[in-house]
Amino acid sequence: MGKKYWAEEIETIGRDELEAYQLEKLKSQIKLAYEKSTYYREVFDESGLSPEDIKTLDDIRKFPILTKQTIRDRQSQKPILGDLVTVDEEQVVFISSSSGSTGVPTASPFTKIDFDEFQDVQSRLFWAASMRPKDRYIHALNFSLFVGGPDVIGAQNLGALCIWAGTIPADRLLFILKEYQPNIIWTTPSYAWYLGETAIKKGIDIKKELAIRTIIVAGEPGGSIPATREAIENLWGATVYDFYGISDIFGACAGACEYHDGLHIAEDHILVEVVDEKTGEPVAEGERGEMLLTTLRKEARPMIRFKTGDIVTYTNQKCRCGRTHKRINIVGRVDDMFICSGVNVFPSDIEVVIRNIEDLTGEYRITVLTDNHITKFNVEVEKRKTSTIENEKLIDIISKELKTHLGIKPKEIILLNDGELPRATHKAKRIVDIRENK
Ligand SMILES: [Zn+2]
Numbered sequence: 001m002g003k004k005y006w007a008e009e010i011e012t013i014g015r016d017e018l019e020a021y022q023l024e025k026l027k028s029q030i031k032l033a034y035e036k037s038t039y040y041r042e043v044f045d046e047s048g049l050s051p052e053d054i055k056t057l058d059d060i061r062k063f064p065i066l067t068k069q070t071i072r073d074r075q076s077q078k079p080i081l082g083d084l085v086t087v088d089e090e091q092v093v094f095i096s097s098s099s100g101s102t103g104v105p106t107a108s109p110f111t112k113i114d115f116d117e118f119q120d121v122q123s124r125l126f127w128a129a130s131m132r133p134k135d136r137y138i139h140a141l142n143f144s145l146f147v148g149g150p151d152v153i154g155a156q157n158l159g160a161l162c163i164w165a166g167t168i169p170a171d172r173l174l175f176i177l178k179e180y181q182p183n184i185i186w187t188t189p190s191y192a193w194y195l196g197e198t199a200i201k202k203g204i205d206i207k208k209e210l211a212i213r214t215i216i217v218a219g220e221p222g223g224s225i226p227a228t229r230e231a232i233e234n235l236w237g238a239t240v241y242d243f244y245g246i247s248d249i250f251g252a253c254a255g256a257c258e259y260h261d262g263l264h265i266a267e268d269h270i271l272v273e274v275v276d277e278k279t280g281e282p283v284a285e286g287e288r289g290e291m292l293l294t295t296l297r298k299e300a301r302p303m304i305r306f307k308t309g310d311i312v313t314y315t316n317q318k319c320r321c322g323r324t325h326k327r328i329n330i331v332g333r334v335d336d337m338f339i340c341s342g343v344n345v346f347p348s349d350i351e352v353v354i355r356n357i358e359d360l361t362g363e364y365r366i367t368v369l370t371d372n373h374i375t376k377f378n379v380e381v382e383k384r385k386t387s388t389i390e391n392e393k394l395i396d397i398i399s400k401e402l403k404t405h406l407g408i409k410p411k412e413i414i415l416l417n418d419g420e421l422p423r424a425t426h427k428a429k430r431i432v433d434i435r436e437n438k
Contacts, residue, residue, distance in 0.1 A: 130241070274328075289311065381415060382417065
């Protein structure tokens with residue numbers, strides 16, 4: 001199996017041809033939504049729109065934005081799938097369920113074809129992340145209700161030997177890694193770090209006793225922050241590939257290739273818009289904006305201009321790997337952003353700085369607070385056991401680096417000892433918000 005791509009023709013298609021393909025698919029997706037979904041018929045009619053209004057890809061901007069709250073409301077009005085769906089329940093073979101911050105779950109439905117296409121995209125992303133049929137893959141993501149669970153089928157369809165581990169305790173997972181010697185694992189960046197540190201504490205020589213050579217990560221921006229990625233890579237002696245997924249569409253929609261220069265998003269299935277979150281206007285390549293996604297081929301439930309809550313940058317430039325689909329870089333969640341002195345701050349902006357300072361462990365926690373009616377933030381970091389630098393000097397370095405990178409300084413930098421901050425076993429909680437009237 002010497003092939004370089006999982007699906008060469010579509011992955012390396014010319015930009016013009018890709019956009020022509022997207023336009024055809026977009027027309028039929030909008031038509032399907034209008035003809036078969038009560039919700040879409042209602043909101044399109046209200047806006048005076050019909051499928052004929054799509055003549056170019058830019059025409060998508062005329063259509064209303066879809067929020068998670070709308071999906072939640074429509075599903076509670078018409079259980080269990082809501083009225084965004086375009087098929088009878090009889091044709092739905094799978095739903096994933098995500099609870100989000102409010103705790104009210106939303107269901108993401110798939111027909112048989114949707115599910116097969118979902119898995120084909122997973123195989124494509126796994127292949128780009130170096131997985132081949134000879135590999136042993138351990139899927140260490142939650143299987144319970146979560147859309148990332150079934151992604152393992154994409155690895156099986158690719159031909160890899162798959163171990164369905166799920167979220168078993170670290171001790172058990174390390175035992176399995178030792179026993180079955182898988183060479184590829186998928187988990188979150190914080191868990192990859194936690195697992196590595198746990199292995200070392202237990203006296204396991206990761207690079208000798210375990211076979212992991214590729215770590216796929218998703219769920220947090222860390223996998224695309226070079227210093228975080230390198231720290232995990234050095235700990236494990238492995239290469240880290242970052243993936244991005246969204247439960248309302250696919251388990252993973254985008255993934256890194258061997259050049260790690262942004263995540264290739266499956267643009268034959270998804271139309272991507274990146275817009276200014278205040279004005280809704282498209283932003284230029286390289287600029288930060290919120291990502292809106294439109295499905296192009298979903299049968300069960302088209303998603304038209306779904307507001308992801310993720311801030312990204314993008315490029316349409318062809319990658320060195322030869323793939324032509326848009327590449328995105330995840331900056332963070334809109335919800336995790338705070339504004340301080342007019343600067344939009346994401347935890348990932350702070351992480352970039354912290355991970356690059358050798359005297360720190362890389363763990364950090366941000367506290368956002370109100371000081372004299374103004375939003376400020378403190379950063380807690382850990383000094384490495386092996387570091388010999390004076391505390392004041394180290395704080396001064398951190399403060400200067402943050403100022404250079406962000407343009408602002410924290411109110412206070414709190415230096416802790418190695419191991420004092422809590423270690424995440426799934427997603428790290430990096431922000432504590434204690435502002436008044438937030
Ligand atoms: Zn590439």
